[in-house]
Amino acid sequence: MQRKLSALTIVGPAIAAAGLLAAPLQPLAMERTVHIAGFGAKSGVVRSFGVNTEAVMLAAAKHINESGGVKLGDGTTGKIKVSFYDDRCNAEEGISVLRRIATTEALVAVGPTCSNVAEPLFGILQKKVGDDKDTGLQFPVFTDTAIKGGLAKISEWAFRNVPNEMEMYRQMFKWIKAQNPDLKTVFGGVEEDFAHSRFTWYKVMKTRSGDAGYEVLGEAKWLLADTNFTTQVRKMRKAKADVVAISAHPFTTCGVLKEMQRQRVKPKLLVGLTSSSSLETLQGCAKQAEGIIIPTSFAPVTPAAKMAAEAAAKLGGSADLHSAAAWEIVNILKGVIEGQKVMAKADTLKADRRKIRDGLANLKTTGGLLGKIQRTDEGEAVKPYVYVHAKAGEWAVLHNPIK
Amino acid sequence: MDFYLGLAQIIGVHTILGLSAYVVMLTGQLSLAQAGFFAIGAYVAGMLTVLAGFHIVPAMLVGAVLAGLMAFIVGFPALRVKGLMLVIATLAFGEFVRLFFFNFDYQISKGGITVGPLGGEGFRQIRFFPENGWTSLDVMLFVWAVVIIVMAALWWMDRSRAGAVLRAVGEDELAAQSAGINLTVVKVAAMTAGGFIAGLGGGIYAHYTTHIEHLNFGVILATFAIAYPILGGLSNVFGTLVAVIFIQGVLVEGLRFMGDWRNLLFGALIVLAMNVRPRGLFDERATALLKGLFTGRGHART
Secondary structure (H helix, E strand, O other), X not given: OHHHHHHHHHHHHHHHHHHHHHHHHHHHHOEEEEEEEEEEXXXXXXXXXXXXXXXXXXXXXXXXXXXXXXXXXXXXXXXXXXXXXXXXXXXXXHHHHHHHHHOOOOOEEEOOOOHHHHHHHHHOEOOOOOOOOOOOEOOOEEEOOOOOOOOHHHOOOEEXXXXXXXXXXXXXXXXXXXHOOOOOEEEEEEEOOOXXXXXXXXXXXXXXXXXXXXXXXXXXXXXXXXXXXXXXXXXXXXXXXXXXXXXXXHHHHHHHHHHHHXXXXXXXXEEEOHHHOOHHHHHHHHHHHOOOEEEEOXXXXXXXXXXXXXXXXXXXOOOOOOXXXXXXXXXXXXXXXXHOOOOOOHHHHHHHHHHHHHHHHHOOEEOOOOOOEEEOOOOOEEOOXXXXXXXXXXXXXXXXXXX | OHHHHHHHHHHHHHHHHHHHHHHHHHOOOOOOXXXXXXXXXXXHHHHHHHOOOOOHHHHHHHHHHHHHHHHHHHHHHHOOOOHHHHHHHHHHHHHHHHHHHHOOEOOEEEOOEXXXXXXHHOEOOXXXXXXXXXXXXXXXXXXXXXXXXXXXXXXXHHOOHHHHHHHHHHHOHHHHHHOOOOHHHHHHHHHHHHHHHHHHHHHHHHHHHOOEOHHHHOHHHHHHHHHHHHXXXXXXXXXXXXXXXXXXXXXXXXXXXXXXHHHHHHHHHHHHHHHHOOOOOOOHHHHHHHHHHHHOOOOOOO
């Protein structure tokens, strides 16, 4: 009897312990990994863009996984795993990275940082889905940063969640005109050899400011690698424009602003490029950038946006206009994976990629950190935006058209 | 698999670019104009396939001939200077070509879409390969067919009187001139051949990247072009190939996982390689050793 009891005292707790151990193991066995690849510039001049995107993607995946993960087609729970690749903002490397990603288990790729990478990259994708004659790569790419206008239409496998600069600047110049009716003239500054900056000045800022009733007096041009802006700013000074609109990235924007300070060029209003509403501008020339107005699709003005910014900061990144789009993308992908009943199995990889592409193509609206995002038939986004200005070393919201 | 085929394409095109610099370097000249010739080949071939509906082979050949012609024209004034002065002169030409394409707009409407080069915004949709059903394997085989033809031609030339003349000029100009060699003719011929080869490479490059812009053809590319033969060695054409595999295959792709450290290691490994093998990764010693292995004549002379 005593023997029986002692046997029970050993076996009983052992079974209980085994049961306890098995309990958390059971859902684990029902879990699968959903692989999402990110890629962008993690080295070189625009390194910070890739670093921020990676941190934001990891933060978004962590948030989703901790909130229960993704529900897959067969009811299984999927946990998102993000892998990130560096393309050095180089077209050849970007193509190579995407080909590499396509050989992994990744269902979709998020990136790239640079428009000069996105453009060739979208070119190697199949142009029209289902066109058997077109041997382009069949892999969905969802872009967070490369912002040059009209790129997603290159391929039906390409999608973007970048702000619509045409609309943002159109509304902003109209708003500036309404707020400051005494301002009549605009002079531009353009980083001539960078596709995005060039496109935004000639096709966006210049035309939109003209539409708003401004007289465009001309433009000063410089190159991405320039470090001396004496001549360009002298031209700016001679023009004596009320508004100076600078279409350049933080590195040369700061160079120009410092030269403007040196030559005592003080326009009544400064307008900047969307990509310059970032930490780099404030780190480089907060004092000189004071007052510059930029439209942006991200500012921590909603609870969701604040949470995303905090989560990214914990992982060593900064949520800004570009990287915050990656948070939205990961969340949009969660919805598409669930809606399209993606399986995330090795033998369904090709079908899953197609399902994700179809799901993305069918979206009309998605959730965003600042509010609802409209999706166009060409795979582009029309995102809500605010106008920020540099104030005491920080980006502060100047006007919120959403309200 | 697609990734490795893509990598093989990149290695092939860079080998052609490196070989274009190799020919010029045989005469003892260092040219930074190869990126410019590469750009001419890329834009001309791209325009011919996209705007004029050419097949890629004639398009590439026209691009290469124009690049060669430009090299011929540039060769006369540029090769009157030597050493660092030549480096600066050819660099200036490369930048001239880049800035020309930066300002070059030629667009036409085709099927309701405007296509063609658009200055700083580049030239998109050069999609001859996917639109004509070429798979990655087809493209890779095509690239390597061109590489093999170029390498074979240079290998043959190296073993002919022409090769001996080029090397004679490269070793000692004065001695070569004393032997009756016309230096200008030899140097300009090498420059023209280099331009033609670079143009061929550019033509393929435009088509496998599908989009080109002036920034693709800057000083970095020109530096890579001369780095390949320097790192690989000038003893024969295989040195350039070995160097391209080392740089593009090992350093760029193999170390990608290292993030920012890759850039640091990149430079350090090149310096290390140059120190360990100062006459190139595939120098005369390596060539002789390989020859010995294949012919079974024991240890080769160094």
